[in-house]
Amino acid sequence: MKRSYSLTLFFLFLIWFLGIFIEWFIKIDEQLVFALPFLQKTYSLVCHQEKNKLLLFGGIETLTCARCTGIYLGLLLSSFFVLIKLPRWKLHIKLLLIAAAPMIADVLFASLNIYVYSKLIAFFTGLLLGSTGFFYLYAGLNNLILELKK
Amino acid sequence: MKKYLAAIICGFGAGVLQIVPFVKSFSCCMILPLAAFISLLLDQRATRIFEKIPMKKALIFGLFTGLFAALFGSVFEILITFITKHNDVIASFTDLQRIVQNLPLSEEIKKEILNLFQSVREDILKNGFSLLYTFSVIFNNFIVNSIFGSVGGLIGAQIINSRLNNQSVGK
Numbered sequence: 001m002k003r004s005y006s007l008t009l010f011f012l013f014l015i016w017f018l019g020i021f022i023e024w025f026i027k028i029d030e031q032l033v034f035a036l037p038f039l040q041k042t043y044s045l046v047c048h049q050e051k052n053k054l055l056l057f058g059g060i061e062t063l064t065c066a067r068c069t070g071i072y073l074g075l076l077l078s079s080f081f082v083l084i085k086l087p088r089w090k091l092h093i094k095l096l097l098i099a100a101a102p103m104i105a106d107v108l109f110a111s112l113n114i115y116v117y118s119k120l121i122a123f124f125t126g127l128l129l130g131s132t133g134f135f136y137l138y139a140g141l142n143n144l145i146l147e148l149k150k
Numbered sequence: 151m152k153k154y155l156a157a158i159i160c161g162f163g164a165g166v167l168q169i170v171p172f173v174k175s176f177s178c179c180m181i182l183p184l185a186a187f188i189s190l191l192l193d194q195r196a197t198r199i200f201e202k203i204p205m206k207k208a209l210i211f212g213l214f215t216g217l218f219a220a221l222f223g224s225v226f227e228i229l230i231t232f233i234t235k236h237n238d239v240i241a242s243f244t245d246l247q248r249i250v251q252n253l254p255l256s257e258e259i260k261k262e263i264l265n266l267f268q269s270v271r272e273d274i275l276k277n278g279f280s281l282l283y284t285f286s287v288i289f290n291n292f293i294v295n296s297i298f299g300s301v302g303g304l305i306g307a308q309i310i311n312s313r314l315n316n317q318s319v320g321k
Binding site for chain 2: 030046047059072147
Protein backbone atom coordinates (compact mmCIF):
# COMPACT_ATOMS: atom_id res chain seq x y z
CA MET A 1 0.00 0.00 0.00
CA LYS A 2 1.24 3.48 -0.85
CA ARG A 3 2.57 5.47 2.10
CA SER A 4 0.06 8.24 1.34
CA TYR A 5 -2.82 5.78 1.85
CA SER A 6 -1.28 4.57 5.11
CA LEU A 7 -0.89 8.18 6.23
CA THR A 8 -4.53 8.93 5.36
CA LEU A 9 -5.60 5.87 7.32
CA PHE A 10 -3.51 6.98 10.30
CA PHE A 11 -5.04 10.47 10.27
CA LEU A 12 -8.56 9.08 10.01
CA PHE A 13 -7.93 6.91 13.08
CA LEU A 14 -6.30 9.87 14.83
CA ILE A 15 -9.35 12.09 14.24
CA TRP A 16 -11.69 9.32 15.41
CA PHE A 17 -9.56 8.69 18.51
CA LEU A 18 -9.27 12.38 19.40
CA GLY A 19 -13.04 12.71 19.12
CA ILE A 20 -13.33 10.46 22.18
CA PHE A 21 -11.54 13.18 24.19
CA ILE A 22 -13.67 16.10 22.95
CA GLU A 23 -14.30 17.29 26.52
CA TRP A 24 -10.57 18.03 26.87
CA PHE A 25 -10.52 20.05 23.67
CA ILE A 26 -13.46 22.15 24.81
CA LYS A 27 -11.00 23.67 27.30
CA ILE A 28 -8.95 24.88 24.33
CA ASP A 29 -11.84 26.07 22.16
CA GLU A 30 -15.17 26.48 23.91
CA GLN A 31 -17.10 26.57 20.61
CA LEU A 32 -16.44 22.80 20.42
CA VAL A 33 -19.07 22.36 23.12
CA PHE A 34 -21.67 22.53 20.33
CA ALA A 35 -20.14 19.37 18.84
CA LEU A 36 -20.30 17.51 22.17
CA PRO A 37 -23.94 16.30 22.01
CA PHE A 38 -23.51 15.38 18.35
CA LEU A 39 -20.35 13.40 19.05
CA GLN A 40 -21.98 11.73 22.06
CA LYS A 41 -24.65 10.49 19.67
CA THR A 42 -22.01 9.41 17.12
CA TYR A 43 -20.04 7.34 19.60
CA SER A 44 -23.23 5.95 21.19
CA LEU A 45 -23.73 4.00 17.96
CA VAL A 46 -20.54 2.05 18.55
CA CYS A 47 -20.31 2.01 22.35
CA HIS A 48 -22.83 1.45 25.15
CA GLN A 49 -21.27 4.44 27.04
CA GLU A 50 -22.17 3.06 30.49
CA LYS A 51 -21.19 5.71 33.01
CA ASN A 52 -19.21 3.36 35.29
CA LYS A 53 -17.17 2.05 32.35
CA LEU A 54 -16.02 5.36 30.88
CA LEU A 55 -12.44 6.50 31.44
CA LEU A 56 -12.16 9.47 33.76
CA PHE A 57 -9.24 11.89 33.85
CA GLY A 58 -9.39 14.96 36.06
CA GLY A 59 -13.17 14.82 36.28
CA ILE A 60 -13.59 14.64 32.50
CA GLU A 61 -14.95 11.52 30.84
CA THR A 62 -14.19 9.88 27.51
CA LEU A 63 -17.05 9.37 25.06
CA THR A 64 -16.43 5.62 24.82
CA CYS A 65 -15.90 2.94 27.44
CA ALA A 66 -12.47 1.69 28.51
CA ARG A 67 -12.64 -1.33 26.19
CA CYS A 68 -13.64 0.64 23.08
CA THR A 69 -11.04 3.32 23.87
CA GLY A 70 -8.46 0.52 24.03
CA ILE A 71 -9.61 -0.89 20.69
CA TYR A 72 -9.37 2.51 18.99
CA LEU A 73 -5.98 3.25 20.54
CA GLY A 74 -4.79 -0.15 19.32
CA LEU A 75 -5.96 0.66 15.79
CA LEU A 76 -4.24 4.05 15.96
CA LEU A 77 -0.95 2.62 17.26
CA SER A 78 -0.87 -0.11 14.62
CA SER A 79 -1.69 2.39 11.87
CA PHE A 80 1.30 4.42 13.10
CA PHE A 81 3.44 1.27 13.16
CA VAL A 82 2.79 0.53 9.47
CA LEU A 83 3.97 4.05 8.62
CA ILE A 84 7.37 3.18 10.06
CA LYS A 85 7.69 -0.45 9.09
CA LEU A 86 5.59 -2.46 6.67
CA PRO A 87 4.65 -5.80 8.22
CA ARG A 88 5.45 -8.84 6.09
CA TRP A 89 4.29 -11.62 8.34
CA LYS A 90 1.56 -14.04 7.36
CA LEU A 91 -1.91 -13.44 8.71
CA HIS A 92 -3.76 -16.39 10.07
CA ILE A 93 -7.18 -16.48 11.69
CA LYS A 94 -5.56 -18.01 14.81
CA LEU A 95 -3.72 -14.76 15.49
CA LEU A 96 -6.98 -12.79 15.58
CA LEU A 97 -8.62 -15.44 17.76
CA ILE A 98 -5.69 -15.33 20.19
CA ALA A 99 -5.93 -11.52 20.33
CA ALA A 100 -9.71 -11.65 20.81
CA ALA A 101 -9.66 -14.41 23.46
CA PRO A 102 -8.64 -12.22 26.45
CA MET A 103 -11.36 -9.68 25.58
CA ILE A 104 -14.05 -12.33 25.16
CA ALA A 105 -12.94 -13.98 28.43
CA ASP A 106 -12.99 -10.61 30.22
CA VAL A 107 -16.50 -9.79 28.93
CA LEU A 108 -17.75 -13.22 30.02
CA PHE A 109 -16.03 -13.25 33.43
CA ALA A 110 -17.09 -9.71 34.28
CA SER A 111 -20.68 -10.31 33.07
CA LEU A 112 -20.95 -13.55 35.07
CA ASN A 113 -19.52 -11.77 38.14
CA ILE A 114 -16.60 -14.20 38.33
CA TYR A 115 -14.55 -11.08 38.99
CA VAL A 116 -15.33 -7.39 39.27
CA TYR A 117 -15.17 -5.37 36.04
CA SER A 118 -11.87 -3.56 35.75
CA LYS A 119 -11.38 -0.62 33.40
CA LEU A 120 -7.68 -1.44 33.17
CA ILE A 121 -8.27 -5.04 32.06
CA ALA A 122 -11.02 -3.91 29.66
CA PHE A 123 -8.70 -1.26 28.20
CA PHE A 124 -5.75 -3.59 27.67
CA THR A 125 -7.80 -6.47 26.26
CA GLY A 126 -9.37 -3.98 23.84
CA LEU A 127 -5.94 -2.61 22.98
CA LEU A 128 -4.70 -6.09 22.13
CA LEU A 129 -7.64 -6.79 19.82
CA GLY A 130 -7.56 -3.36 18.19
CA SER A 131 -3.84 -3.44 17.48
CA THR A 132 -4.06 -6.95 15.99
CA GLY A 133 -7.33 -6.37 14.13
CA PHE A 134 -5.80 -3.41 12.31
CA PHE A 135 -3.47 -5.71 10.34
CA TYR A 136 -6.48 -7.62 8.98
CA LEU A 137 -8.06 -4.35 7.92
CA TYR A 138 -4.76 -3.22 6.42
CA ALA A 139 -4.39 -6.48 4.49
CA GLY A 140 -8.01 -6.16 3.32
CA LEU A 141 -7.47 -2.62 2.07
CA ASN A 142 -4.21 -3.66 0.45
CA ASN A 143 -5.92 -6.49 -1.41
CA LEU A 144 -8.78 -4.18 -2.38
CA ILE A 145 -6.33 -1.68 -3.92
CA LEU A 146 -4.56 -4.50 -5.80
CA GLU A 147 -7.93 -5.76 -7.08
CA LEU A 148 -8.99 -2.32 -8.24
CA LYS A 149 -5.67 -1.82 -10.07
CA LYS A 150 -6.17 -5.00 -12.12
CA MET B 151 -32.13 -6.93 -4.12
CA LYS B 152 -32.05 -10.69 -3.59
CA LYS B 153 -28.31 -10.53 -4.13
CA TYR B 154 -27.98 -8.49 -0.95
CA LEU B 155 -30.50 -10.42 1.17
CA ALA B 156 -27.77 -11.45 3.65
CA ALA B 157 -26.76 -7.80 4.05
CA ILE B 158 -30.42 -6.79 4.61
CA ILE B 159 -30.91 -9.48 7.28
CA CYS B 160 -27.68 -8.66 9.11
CA GLY B 161 -28.24 -4.92 8.72
CA PHE B 162 -31.69 -5.32 10.25
CA GLY B 163 -30.20 -7.25 13.18
CA ALA B 164 -27.48 -4.68 13.76
CA GLY B 165 -29.98 -1.81 13.43
CA VAL B 166 -32.24 -3.38 16.06
CA LEU B 167 -29.32 -4.07 18.43
CA GLN B 168 -28.31 -0.41 18.18
CA ILE B 169 -31.75 1.01 18.87
CA VAL B 170 -34.10 -1.11 20.96
CA PRO B 171 -34.01 -0.03 24.63
CA PHE B 172 -32.28 -2.56 26.98
CA VAL B 173 -30.98 -4.54 23.99
CA LYS B 174 -28.80 -1.63 22.95
CA SER B 175 -26.86 -1.79 26.22
CA PHE B 176 -25.17 -4.85 24.68
CA SER B 177 -24.23 -2.78 21.66
CA CYS B 178 -20.57 -2.12 21.15
CA CYS B 179 -18.15 -1.34 18.36
CA MET B 180 -18.09 -5.01 17.36
CA ILE B 181 -21.79 -5.21 16.38
CA LEU B 182 -21.52 -3.76 12.86
CA PRO B 183 -18.24 -5.40 11.83
CA LEU B 184 -19.66 -8.70 13.11
CA ALA B 185 -22.90 -8.13 11.17
CA ALA B 186 -20.90 -7.51 7.98
CA PHE B 187 -18.83 -10.65 8.62
CA ILE B 188 -21.97 -12.74 9.21
CA SER B 189 -23.56 -11.33 6.04
CA LEU B 190 -20.56 -12.61 4.04
CA LEU B 191 -20.88 -16.03 5.67
CA LEU B 192 -24.64 -16.10 5.04
CA ASP B 193 -24.11 -15.16 1.41
CA GLN B 194 -21.57 -17.97 1.00
CA ARG B 195 -24.09 -20.45 2.42
CA ALA B 196 -26.94 -19.12 0.29
CA THR B 197 -25.00 -19.13 -2.97
CA ARG B 198 -23.02 -22.29 -2.05
CA ILE B 199 -19.89 -20.66 -3.42
CA PHE B 200 -17.07 -21.27 -0.97
CA GLU B 201 -14.27 -19.64 -2.93
CA LYS B 202 -12.06 -16.72 -1.94
CA ILE B 203 -14.17 -13.58 -1.50
CA PRO B 204 -13.05 -10.67 -3.70
CA MET B 205 -12.36 -7.57 -1.60
CA LYS B 206 -14.64 -5.48 -3.80
CA LYS B 207 -17.54 -7.78 -2.97
CA ALA B 208 -16.59 -7.74 0.72
CA LEU B 209 -16.55 -3.94 0.73
CA ILE B 210 -19.93 -3.71 -1.01
CA PHE B 211 -21.47 -6.28 1.35
CA GLY B 212 -20.06 -4.47 4.38
CA LEU B 213 -21.24 -1.12 3.06
CA PHE B 214 -24.75 -2.45 2.36
CA THR B 215 -24.93 -4.08 5.80
CA GLY B 216 -24.04 -0.72 7.32
CA LEU B 217 -26.49 1.17 5.14
CA PHE B 218 -29.35 -1.21 5.94
CA ALA B 219 -28.45 -1.04 9.65
CA ALA B 220 -28.57 2.76 9.35
CA LEU B 221 -31.90 2.66 7.51
CA PHE B 222 -33.60 0.30 9.97
CA GLY B 223 -31.90 1.94 12.96
CA SER B 224 -32.98 5.44 11.94
CA VAL B 225 -36.57 4.39 11.18
CA PHE B 226 -36.89 2.52 14.50
CA GLU B 227 -35.30 5.31 16.51
CA ILE B 228 -37.48 8.02 14.97
CA LEU B 229 -40.59 5.85 15.37
CA ILE B 230 -39.82 4.90 19.00
CA THR B 231 -39.18 8.58 19.80
CA PHE B 232 -42.43 9.58 18.10
CA ILE B 233 -44.50 6.95 19.94
CA THR B 234 -42.91 7.13 23.40
CA LYS B 235 -41.95 10.85 23.29
CA HIS B 236 -38.79 9.78 25.08
CA ASN B 237 -35.25 9.06 23.96
CA ASP B 238 -31.55 9.41 24.79
CA VAL B 239 -31.67 13.21 24.61
CA ILE B 240 -34.30 13.36 27.34
CA ALA B 241 -32.66 10.64 29.42
CA SER B 242 -29.24 12.28 29.26
CA PHE B 243 -30.34 15.90 29.58
CA THR B 244 -29.43 16.18 33.28
CA ASP B 245 -26.07 14.59 32.51
CA LEU B 246 -25.47 17.08 29.72
CA GLN B 247 -26.40 19.93 32.05
CA ARG B 248 -23.91 18.63 34.64
CA ILE B 249 -21.15 18.23 32.04
CA VAL B 250 -21.72 21.71 30.59
CA GLN B 251 -21.84 23.30 34.05
CA ASN B 252 -18.54 21.61 35.00
CA LEU B 253 -16.74 22.74 31.85
CA PRO B 254 -14.72 25.97 31.95
CA LEU B 255 -17.02 27.86 29.59
CA SER B 256 -18.35 31.38 29.52
CA GLU B 257 -21.86 31.79 30.91
CA GLU B 258 -23.05 32.92 27.48
CA ILE B 259 -21.92 29.67 25.77
CA LYS B 260 -23.34 27.55 28.60
CA LYS B 261 -26.70 29.29 28.25
CA GLU B 262 -26.66 28.94 24.46
CA ILE B 263 -25.92 25.19 24.39
CA LEU B 264 -28.41 24.42 27.17
CA ASN B 265 -31.11 26.48 25.45
CA LEU B 266 -30.48 24.60 22.21
CA PHE B 267 -30.87 21.29 23.95
CA GLN B 268 -33.81 22.47 25.97
CA SER B 269 -35.63 23.30 22.71
CA VAL B 270 -34.84 19.85 21.26
CA ARG B 271 -36.01 18.24 24.53
CA GLU B 272 -39.25 20.25 24.56
CA ASP B 273 -39.99 19.38 20.92
CA ILE B 274 -39.58 15.68 21.67
CA LEU B 275 -41.64 15.80 24.88
CA LYS B 276 -44.40 17.75 23.14
CA ASN B 277 -44.50 16.30 19.61
CA GLY B 278 -42.23 13.26 19.74
CA PHE B 279 -40.24 14.84 16.93
CA SER B 280 -37.38 17.27 16.60
CA LEU B 281 -35.91 18.23 13.23
CA LEU B 282 -32.40 18.71 14.66
CA TYR B 283 -32.51 15.36 16.46
CA THR B 284 -33.88 13.55 13.39
CA PHE B 285 -31.16 15.04 11.20
CA SER B 286 -28.51 14.07 13.76
CA VAL B 287 -29.83 10.47 13.93
CA ILE B 288 -29.95 10.01 10.14
CA PHE B 289 -26.59 11.67 9.50
CA ASN B 290 -24.80 9.78 12.29
CA ASN B 291 -26.35 6.42 11.46
CA PHE B 292 -25.54 6.57 7.76
CA ILE B 293 -21.96 7.81 8.14
CA VAL B 294 -20.87 5.70 11.13
CA ASN B 295 -22.68 2.50 10.16
CA SER B 296 -21.47 2.53 6.56
CA ILE B 297 -17.84 3.02 7.71
CA PHE B 298 -18.00 0.30 10.38
CA GLY B 299 -19.86 -2.02 8.02
CA SER B 300 -17.23 -1.57 5.29
CA VAL B 301 -14.43 -2.19 7.80
CA GLY B 302 -16.23 -5.33 8.99
CA GLY B 303 -16.64 -6.52 5.40
CA LEU B 304 -12.93 -6.12 4.64
CA ILE B 305 -11.76 -7.76 7.89
CA GLY B 306 -14.41 -10.48 7.54
CA ALA B 307 -13.26 -11.34 4.02
CA GLN B 308 -9.64 -11.49 5.24
CA ILE B 309 -10.67 -13.96 7.95
CA ILE B 310 -12.74 -16.10 5.57
CA ASN B 311 -10.01 -16.04 2.91
CA SER B 312 -7.26 -16.83 5.42
CA ARG B 313 -8.97 -20.15 5.99
CA LEU B 314 -8.35 -20.95 2.35
CA ASN B 315 -4.76 -19.85 2.26
CA ASN B 316 -2.50 -17.74 4.41
CA GLN B 317 -1.81 -14.28 3.09
CA SER B 318 0.91 -11.79 3.70
CA VAL B 319 0.42 -8.09 4.19
CA GLY B 320 2.38 -5.11 3.03
CA LYS B 321 3.01 -6.22 -0.51
